[in-house]
Amino acid sequence: MDQNLVTLQQWIDESSNIVFFGGAGVSTESGIPDFRSVDGLYNQTYAYPPETILSGSFFAQNPQEFYQFYRDKMLILDAKPNAAHKKLAELEQAGKLKAVVTQNIDGLHQAAGSKAVYELHGSVLRNHCVRCKKKYPVSFIAESKGVPYCPDCGGIVRPDVVLYEEGLDADVISGAVSAIRKADMLIIGGTSLVVYPAAGLVNYYRGKKLVLINKSQTGMDSMANLAINAPIGQVFSQIVVR
Numbered sequence: 342m343d344q345n346l347v348t349l350q351q352w353i354d355e356s357s358n359i360v361f362f363g364g365a366g367v368s369t370e371s372g373i374p375d376f377r378s379v380d381g382l383y384n385q386t387y388a389y390p391p392e393t394i395l396s397g398s399f400f401a402q403n404p405q406e407f408y409q410f411y412r413d414k415m416l417i418l419d420a421k422p423n424a425a426h427k428k429l430a431e432l433e434q435a436g437k438l439k440a441v442v443t444q445n446i447d448g449l450h451q452a453a454g455s456k457a458v459y460e461l462h463g464s465v466l467r468n469h470c471v472r473c474k475k476k477y478p479v480s481f482i483a484e485s486k487g488v489p490y491c492p493d494c495g496g497i498v499r500p501d502v503v504l505y506e507e508g509l510d511a512d513v514i515s516g517a518v519s520a521i522r523k524a525d526m527l528i529i530g531g532t533s534l535v536v537y538p539a540a541g542l543v544n545y546y547r548g549k550k551l552v553l554i555n556k557s558q559t560g561m562d563s564m565a566n567l568a569i570n571a572p573i574g575q576v577f578s579q580i581v582v583r
């Protein structure tokens with residue numbers, strides 16, 4: 342074990358109010374593509390870049406194309422939690438970790454057993470009719486063709502996912518801020534911290550154990566108390582929960 346991992350283990354052992362803040366890199370090891378990485382979706386051929394398709398205005402104007410892309414690229418329903426998701430759930434179970442704040446929309450933290458999860462960008466697993474607000478499971482979207490309409494009222498059924506141009510949920514934000522404020526250790530993983538306002542949440546942390554775990558270096562490495570440049574699942578698989 343290298344010195345960074347020894348320090349990480351020691352800090353986890355000492356802490357009782359850990360918060361984990363995760364980005365796309367947490368799910369890439371489960372086979373979910375990262376929108377911003379160079380080998381991610383931006384390099385794939387589609388009529389528009391993902392950032393355009395996944396925007397509120399595009400959804401309103403071109404729901405047909407939105408759902409074609411969405412079913413094709415966003416609904417990866419056979420993905421399984423990896424070592425990072427599992428270890429975080431174990432740390433919560435042991436009473437050491439108080440919350441996971443995530444930018445991911447895949448529900449893999451809950452699938453691994455985590456209970457306190459703040460999903461900043463929503464979840465593909467929850468869907469609702471924009472007109473009558475009736476809730477629908479992800480299977481309704483996956484199994485429908487074209488634009489999914491509510492059988493009850495004819496409104497469009499859409500995922501509870503925060504699209505580009507849309508605001509984050511105020512309750513989710515305040516829950517995440519409160520958890521980060523109280524944290525005695527903040528572990529940030531799998532994100533280059535470029536997504537605002539989510540990235541700004543990190544500024545609410547007041548402790549001295551700010552850990553950054555990312556495959557490649559981030560612009561924030563220097564402000565961390567500990568920076569580990571390695572895949573997050575690989576790092577967490579070596580952590581012992583005690």
Ligand code: ZN
Pocket residue numbers: 470471472473474475491492493494495496
């Ligand atoms: Zn409806």
